[in-house]
Amino acid sequence: MRPLEGVTVLDFSTLLPGPMATLLLAEAGAEVVKVERPGTGEEMRHYRPSWGRDSVNFALLNRGKKSLALDLKNAADRSVLDPLIARADVLVEQFRPGVMARLGLDYQTLSVSNPRLVYCSITGYGQTGPKRNVAGHDLNYIGDAGLLALSMGDPERPVVPPALIADIAGGAYPAVMNIMMALAQRQRTGRGCYLDIAMADNLFPFMYWAMGEGLGQGQWPGSGTGLVCGGTPRYRLYETADSKAVAAAPIEQKFWNEFCELIGLDHDLRDDTRDMQATTRRIVDIIRSKPAEHWRACFSGRDCCCTIVVSLKEAMDDPHFRARGLFDHMLENESGLCMPALPVPIAAAFRGSPDIPVAAPQLGGHNSELKI
Template identity: 70%
Template sequence: MRPLAGITVLDFSTLLPGPLASLLLAEAGADVVKIERPRTGEEMRNYAPNWGRESVNFSLLNRGKKSLALNLKDPDDRQALRPLLEKADVLIEQFRPGVMAKLGLDYETAAAINPGIIYCSITGYGQAGPKRDLAGHDLNYISDTGLLSLSMGTSTAPVVPPALIADIAGGTYPAVMNILLALLEKRLTGKGRRLDVAMTDNLFTFMYWAIGKGRASGQWPGNGTELVTGGTPRYRLYPTGDEKFVAAAPIEEKFWQTFCELIELEPGLRDDAENADTIGHRVAEIIRSKPAEHWRRRFAGKDCCCSIVVSIEEALADPHFKARGIFEHMLINEEGARMPALPVPIDAAFRADPQTAIGAPALGSENDELSKTSGRGPVTQSGETAQ
């Protein structure tokens, strides 16, 4: 028995935050039904590159789900959803505030049908506040909260972060955590709950140290000026002689001293409490004097918190990650091709057998079943009822 077996989730979301949240629930055993628009489905189905007939992004994010193709502006299609709303444990939506209300699918309406429903709304700025209706993407959210200002490169070389921090860390993960908390609460009380997950709200947690410093000392961190943003020689990326990088993070004194010994930094330059800039420049000179492989061998087996930056392809081939088994779960497409499923932060004990290949749903895969449940005629891919 997987932990969420028997839990039904209706997922109205698209793209990344909501679909990844429902993927985590599906991987733990929940029955997830995606509600998609007819003919084209959700946007992610059309993202390049394809893997077989479907977008590889869609395939990775929607493993093990079902699909209903419905026109939510059609009263008959919304009425066909009622049997699912009556039995659903969780509803996830990611529209701008007010959109679900216009469709007659807001929390109040859903709760009147099913008082135990856990209704999770994921948005950039939340259901209330002056910015609630603003359009935005990840870069806007980390910009508006000050997170980007801590490490954004220079005016001549601005840096866009490599991960969608707000979408996943501010949206997906808080949504899943709060859904699970609400499911526990429901077990005790029998009542559902409205969850307002604002991606921007949840980014401030990541800046605990920056907020603490500013409020306690009145000195607010700048761009790349602090311990974990490159403001010290002890936490920095150093180019090697062959244009690769050493990721050096010997923050603690014992690691710093080991690092200094390994790179043979002059003894007079090892106290970085003074002349940090001079020391940083000298460390950079030393690291650049040798290729990455030299430093890889030099740091191997030593406690100095240093590594060589590798490519994604190299990381996927790392024996450590293979030994951990994080790529054992399999994804399959409609043509029968297989690839490793997206690694997710769900313990393997809670997921399906790794050797069971599981695919993403074809658009409208559950429409026939919905027709039987709702008592209406077959629903076509155009969203119309066949006569």
């Protein structure tokens, strides 16, 4: 039995943060009922590329959920939710502040009939504060929180981060974490609660080191100047002769000593506190003199925290990740085609069998089951 079996989640969210959060709950056994607009469903169903009837992005994020197609502004459709709300354990929504209240679906209203309800709202800036109604996406949130400024690359060619940090690490993961704590608290008190998850708020823990330098020493890191942002030869990317990259992270002295020995760094440059720029320039020249495979072999089996940067496809083919079973669970579409499901940070013991492919729901595919 999975840990969240018997837990019912009503999911009013769209796109990434909420759907990712409820995917994690579904993978742990919760019954997740996705409430969508009739006719079109949520926006991500129509993203490209498609995979069968719907977007592959939608399929990856909504595996194992149920779909209920309702017009929330229609009284008859709205009444269908009443019995579901009465038995729901968790509700997740992602509208701007005030939208659910206008629909009569806010926490204050629903908690009267279901005081055990854990109600989670995910927004960019939270339910209060001057920015509460400001529209934004991940890039805006990481920019406003100061995270983007720590590593933007060359000003003439600024780098957009490859991961949606605010959506997932600032929204989806904190939502699940707080939902689980709320359910644990409910076991003791018998009452649910309201959770205000603000994606921008939850980015500050990622900058603990930068905040420590600024608050503790008055030295606020700039773009690429911090220890873990490329501001030292001990933590940065080095280009190889074949235009690949070495990810070098020999921060601790024992790793640094090994790294310097392996690449043959000049002895007078190994103390990088004397002339950091000179040390860095020399390492750049050394690494650039050989192809990636040379350095892969050089660093293999040695304790120096150095690896070769690989593509996503190469990573997914890595025997290590395969042995760990990251891609054993399968996603199925309406045509019977299968692909690996999205790996999730749920322990294998808490998930279903990887032997059974699981699909994302068709729009309104569970209307009959849910008594409509």
